[in-house]
Amino acid sequence: MTHHILKPHWSRYLGPHAPDPHKFVYKPHQEPVFTSPFGPFPPSPEDLNIHELCFPPNNPLPEDYPLLVNAVTEEVITLHQFYARVCAMARVLRHDGPNPLRLGKSPVNDKEDGEILGLFSRNHLHYPAVAHACFRSELVFGGISPASTPYELWWVLRKMQITSIMCHETLLPVLQEAFKLGSGEGDKLPLKLVLHPKKVIVLSDNPQLDNVLGHRTIESLVREGTKLTERPRKLLGGNRMAYLFQSSGTSGLPKAMIITHKNGYHSGIQTLITAVQAGRYAGVEPLSPPTRTLGVIPMYHSYGMIVWILRVNLVQNTNIMLPKWDIELALKAVQKYKITHLPLVPPLVRQLAQSDLTSKYDLSSVIGAVSGAAYLPPDVAHQLAKKLPQGAAMPIPSGYGLSEAASIASPAAPGIFGLEPALPGTIGYLLPGMDGRVVDPDTLKDVPKGQKGELWARGAVVTPGYFKDPQATADIFSEPAWLRTGDLVMRDEQDRIHYLDRLKEMIKVKGLQVAATEVEDTLLDHPEGLVRDACVAGVDNGRGDGSLFVRGWVVLTAKGQAESEVNMAKKLDEWVKTRLSRHKWLTGGIEVVDLIPRTPSGKMLRREMRDRYHARMKTEGKAKL
Incomplete structure (x- = not known):
């Protein structure tokens, strides 16, 4: 056919x-x-690879044109430059090539273990080329939010079983703090941290640098790959794993979703x-x-x-x-x-x-x-x-x-x-x-x-x-x-x-997803043990743009009740801010309640809490902190 x-x-x-x-x-x-x-x-x-769909091996490149332009610096990457960079990087990233980074073979599906490269960066002109180099070298990657706190990053690195990582230079401090949290031995999550501190590649804004803090840069890999001879291969794809997304699913901290x-x-x-x-x-x-x-x-x-x-x-x-x-x-x-x-x-x-x-x-x-x-x-x-x-x-x-x-x-x-x-x-x-x-x-x-x-x-x-x-x-x-x-x-x-x-217990904040249970778990995990039960839901932000505020309702422990309500709310708010990204902060406030309504089976009635709040706002016109 x-x-x-x-x-x-x-x-x-x-x-x-x-x-x-x-x-x-x-x-x-x-x-x-x-x-x-x-x-x-x-x-x-059946075995089509994303990169080969975009760049069919027997088709010549079309006439060159600007592919990516930075509106601030006016730096331009043309289509031909992009393709050359992708090919050079792919030669270096191949597990069966010269392999200067000592990368292993990536898993075909989640029944296998293997090399998974984390991509931890804000939007950058060279990010798409790294992704295509991964496709071309059959290296599975996982996209990670650059807004992650060290704790969130640590969690995602474990869920995705990241073994190596590309990190933008400005995010290296976050990565270093995540490493300090350890392998996860002793907690209930079966997936431990497997990222090796030596397998870090830096995406730097300075193209002249070969190393940053002792780590190879993307540009150094491109320069090395440019000197290597291309080895023609039949790329594999189809139902093989290509990359992982950071997804909140229906509950808890982010999950790793297969694409x-x-x-x-x-x-x-x-x-x-x-x-x-x-x-x-x-x-x-x-x-x-x-x-x-x-x-x-x-x-x-x-x-x-x-x-x-x-x-x-x-x-x-x-x-x-x-x-x-x-x-x-x-x-x-x-x-x-x-x-x-x-x-x-x-x-x-x-x-x-x-x-x-x-x-x-x-x-x-x-x-x-x-x-x-x-x-x-x-x-x-x-x-x-x-x-x-x-x-x-x-x-x-x-x-x-x-x-x-x-x-x-x-x-x-x-x-x-x-x-x-x-x-x-x-x-x-x-x-x-x-x-x-x-x-x-x-x-x-x-x-x-x-x-x-x-x-x-x-x-x-x-x-x-x-x-x-x-x-x-x-x-x-x-x-x-x-x-x-x-x-x-x-x-x-x-x-x-x-x-x-x-239907899912998700809150949309400026287009980003917040899992209510993630914020609830964070409140319950306050080191002073202030909260016995917690409910979190999205409430109207009053702007009519579809985005919501994250609001929390808490039932206090005896320790929590010993605090003034204002001081208690301040402590919980500061704790959430140290653990979670900005879009997950309690911008809708924190309210103390006597109990959280639940169904006979124990399911929390978040919508009831939200509806009560909205009804009260119509009559009072202001939120209770």
């Missing part, structure tokens, strides 16, 4: 059963399992399929002309992986990187680089929608903006769209996905396949290759259209599970291949999906 997916033409994204956007009309139905109007994914080789090569490249091409079909429907050349994207989404995140890494060379796109969010710098970049696409999260959409600064800059180059990672209020979606060429008639769409399945649903081009518009308030239609069900979370029976239930998803983007955590994996797969998303939705008569609420 000929696999067209490796040919350098937009038709590679259309399989033999792709629907014709002019002739095919999607017909909604009443069956429990519904599918994407876009049909299945195009066929691909295979098959998961990764299908996530990368999903919205390219929709773009090709939209282009065909509109009668224009698909995926043309070249695009320029505002790059602010974190690279370690599932959303960022798609934006920065999984689509390199699949389309001609230049990412204009903002090292950190700054609204005026973002607007200047849009005007200066004539940016065409804005991938955003709801708090950034709101800032742009409400800022007077937008009138100072030329935004006419923007073809479209899109929001992800959290709920986007309809009024905000319309408000920003008014400021862009698309106008209020085309409000900012909000895609839907999870770390466990990066892209599941999204609004479709108006009219394509006869589809009704998916306006803000819905998360649209299933994306290519996806199947869906709406299931009663208690009975696990499918519910009829128009009724609330948990969204279950099936498709090639769905993770095989959590790394070395069979119980957590079993929790998200009540039936084989069907991922329980933990989200309450409603499927309407047109097979659009309406997002209603989270």
Whole structure:
């Protein structure tokens, strides 16, 4: 069979059963399992590697162009420079090559042990090349949040079984503090720290350095790899593990979630399929002309992986990187680089929608903006769209996905396949290759259209599970291949999906996930033993942007009761701040209560605590600390 997916033409994204956007009309139905109007994914080789999809071995590189640009320093990485760096690094990282770092072979799945490289860095021009060098050298990596405290880093290093790590030079103190916490001997987690202090590679902003604090730099590896001879190999991928995501799952501190090569490249091409079909429907050349994207989404995140890494060379796109969010710098970049696409999260959409600064800059180059990672209020979606060429008639769409399945649903081009518009308030239609069900979370029976239930998803983007955590994996797969998303939705008569609420005990803070149980465990773990029981939930922040404040309710021990309430709250607040990242802090305050309501089976009723608080705020207008 000929696999067209490796040919350098937009038709590679259309399989033999792709629907014709002019002739095919999607017909909604009443069956429990519904599918994407876009049909299945195009066929691909069983062992396809993400890097070989992006850079097919028998295809010459296209004409060179700027691939990555730092909006602050104006440093540029072209496509050809990127590819050369990737090849050089891959020669050094191969376990069966010269191997100056003494790296072992990576595991194929979580039944094996082996080399896993942690990537611990803020957004950086050279981060995507390191990821592709890992794909090319078949080295599994794990993306780690640069906002991690030493304790959180220590935990993630253990959950991912990181054996070597790339660390940005500014984060070396955090890594050093994490090492001081030891191997974890004596606690209940079976996965101990296996990272060797000598297997640290530094990502430095100074390209001249070969060493930082005795550790090799990424640039030194590139220089060494450039001198090595390329050894042609057939790369392996498919269902082999490619990388790990940091995921909070449904409870506790972060888990390590497996993403295979098959998961990764299908996530990368999903919205390219929709773009090709939209282009065909509109009668224009698909995926043309070249695009320029505002790059602010974190690279370690599932959303960022798609934006920065999984689509390199699949389309001609230049990412204009903002090292950190700054609204005026973002607007200047849009005007200066004539940016065409804005991938955003709801708090950034709101800032742009409400800022007077937008009138100072030329935004006419923007073809479209899109929001992800959290709920986007309809009024905000319309408000920003008014400021862009698309106008209020085309409000900012909000895609839907999870770390466990990066892209599941999204609004479709108006009219394509006869589809009704998916306006803000819905998360649209299933994306290519996806199947869906709406299931009663208690009975696990499918519910009829128009009724609330948990969204279950099936498709090639769905993770095989959590790394070395069979119980957590079993929790998200009540039936084989069907991922329980933990989200309450409603499927309407047109097979659009309406997002209603989270079933999982997760709190969204500026697009980032906070596990309520993680904060609760931290409160209960106060060294002075002040708390007997704790409940944490997300409460309204009063801004209407979909982001929440984290609020805690505590039942005190005798020691806690001996403290003044103000002093006790201060101690608990400071303790949380020393243990957890900023977005997990108790910005909604701490309240002392006599008891935490629970069901007869012992399940905490967090929603009841949250609803009581919101009801009180309506009458009192202020929070009790």
